[in-house]
Amino acid sequence: MxxxxxxxxxxxxxxxxxxxxxxxxxxxxxxxxxxxxxxxxxxxxxxxxxxxxxxxxxxxxxxxxxxxxxxxxxxxxxxxxxxxxxxxHDHYHIICEKCGTIVDFHYPGLEEVEHLATHVTGFEVGSHRLEVYGTCPACIDNAAKVN
Amino acid sequence: MxxxxxxxxxxxxxxxxxxxxxxxxxxxxxxxxxxxxxxxxxxxxxxxxxxxxxxxxxxxxxxxxxxxxxxxxxxxxxxxxxxxxxxxHDHYHIICEKCGTIVDFHYPGLEEVEHLATHVTGFEVGSHRLEVYGTCPACIDNAAKVN
DNA sequence: TAAACTGATGATAATGATTATAAAGTAATA
DNA sequence: TATTACTTTATAATCATTATCATCAGTTTA
Known part of the structure; x- marks a missing residue:
């Protein structure tokens, strides 16, 4: 591969x-x-x-x-x-707050945000970074089993 | 204040x-x-x-x-x-890669991204984090003066 | 080919942020 | 007041990362 x-x-x-x-x-x-x-x-x-x-x-x-x-x-x-x-290729990360697992996911890009940021702050924008936090399926299952 | x-x-x-x-x-x-x-x-x-x-x-x-x-x-x-x-209130950060200055800026929120991430990964989403990187006005000026 | 040069590696020490520990202080409560 | 729980302080410990430097390997040049 x-x-x-x-x-x-x-x-x-x-x-x-x-x-x-x-x-x-x-x-x-x-x-x-x-x-x-x-x-x-x-x-x-x-x-x-x-x-x-x-x-x-x-x-x-x-x-x-x-x-x-x-x-x-x-x-x-x-x-x-x-x-x-x-x-x-460009992708973002979603991170499990319980176990730390990181999974990639794709999203059409956030040029809008960069434009707005440029406009508001006067910065010359180069890149951005986005992460989503939550609980992964495995940890959701585990929590369900315990209760 | x-x-x-x-x-x-x-x-x-x-x-x-x-x-x-x-x-x-x-x-x-x-x-x-x-x-x-x-x-x-x-x-x-x-x-x-x-x-x-x-x-x-x-x-x-x-x-x-x-x-x-x-x-x-x-x-x-x-x-x-x-x-x-x-x-x-919710805000994001734009960070100067030259001098490290951090400036706040506001953006309508990115619930869409959270929804997509949930859908694709099966995570239960709690929050997200977004940062934009670039060069601040002061550093742009400095660079211009040097050349 | 041999000598010289440049960059890479490996062992180890140094740095620097953060956390752990333990003793002493301070407030809250019975 | 005595007891208890929580805080602070000082300091040691931890741990990721970087710096140092001697050694090594590949490449270039004479």
């Missing part, structure tokens, strides 16, 4: 003069293949078996490289650590 | 059995009076002269108390520390 996403990404990196090391390859591959939105530590642990000597710093460094290249997004929710999300 | 916001907040706290200490009073007052979106440390520093013995932990503890009481919101942007915002 998504073999071409990986190749596209590797091309992008090469073009900006970034070397493709085995670690970088593995981190990118993991980010593309996973459905989840892993923390740096998740990634570190997931690759531990293949790269027993890899340093946490390497994970952080390369996440920054990928972010600067526009390949991934860094997500900051209330909890302690950042999560990382491979950038595909 | 906003004397009644403060009194409302104090009432809310009293009703939920929270004691009004001088520190709590001062922190709340500061949050209501300031236009900015201060970090815990900003608050700590701002009240230093009046409360030379106040501990940072007190600031954090009370911010949590206020947040649990629904009086303030905790905002997490990319940078290191959380910012706190007194909850008034």
């Amino acid at each position: 998504s073999e071409h996403k990986l190749n596209d990404s590797l091309d992008t990196l090469k073009k900006s003069g970034v070397r493709i090391t085995p670690q970088r390859h593995a981190i990118l591959e993991y980010l593309i293949s996973t459905e989840s939105h892993p923390t740096a530590d998740d990634i570190y642990k997931a690759l531990e078996s293949n790269f027993p000597n890899m340093s946490v710093a390497t994970v952080y460094n390369n996440l920054r490289v990928f972010r600067n290249a526009g390949l991934i997004k860094e997500l900051n929710y209330g909890d302690a650590s950042s999560r990382f999300d491979f950038v595909t | 906003s004397e009644h916001k403060l009194n409302d907040s104090l009432d809310t706290l009293k009703k939920s059995g929270v004691r009004i200490t001088p520190q709590r009073h001062a922190i709340l007052e500061y949050l209501i009076s300031t236009e900015s979106h201060p970090t815990a440390d900003d608050i700590y520093k701002a009240l230093e002269s009046n409360f030379p013995n106040m501990s940072v932990a007190t600031v954090y503890n009370n911010l949590r108390v206020f947040r649990n009481a629904g009086l303030i919101k905790e905002l997490n942007y990319g940078d290191a520390s959380s910012r706190f915002d007194f909850v008034t």
Whole structure:
């Protein structure tokens, strides 16, 4: 799956003069293949078996490289650590406040909001971020069972 | 200004059995009076002269108390520390990527998005969060002067 | 090919925000 | 007044992230 996403990404990196090391390859591959939105530590642990000597710093460094290249997004929710999300087409996130699950969903875009914001504040708008919070189906079920 | 916001907040706290200490009073007052979106440390520093013995932990503890009481919101942007915002009427934030300035703006609400998200994901939706990123007028000016 | 250069990695220390802990203070209540 | 519950303060602990620096690997150049 998504073999071409990986190749596209590797091309992008090469073009900006970034070397493709085995670690970088593995981190990118993991980010593309996973459905989840892993923390740096998740990634570190997931690759531990293949790269027993890899340093946490390497994970952080390369996440920054990928972010600067526009390949991934860094997500900051209330909890302690950042999560990382491979950038595909535009999508938003809905987050379960009970268990932390993050699910993607699509929405036609909110250019209106950007326009209004520009108009009202005089800012030059670059991007926006939207998240919806609630309770996921699994947690709703669990709550029902308990009562 | 906003004397009644403060009194409302104090009432809310009293009703939920929270004691009004001088520190709590001062922190709340500061949050209501300031236009900015201060970090815990900003608050700590701002009240230093009046409360030379106040501990940072007190600031954090009370911010949590206020947040649990629904009086303030905790905002997490990319940078290191959380910012706190007194909850008034619903508004969104636009954030300058150059200097970090945060400005409020109003928008009719995005219930549509919540409905769609519910429909698509099966989540029970509670709230959402939207931020717009860009460059503030001052930074635009500065950039123009340099070139 | 060998030397030199550049960037990447890995180990570890440092930083900085937030939280935990425990002792002492303060208000509320019986 | 004695007891209880809640707060504050001071400080230590935690934990994510970043900085440092020696080492390593790939690439370029002589």
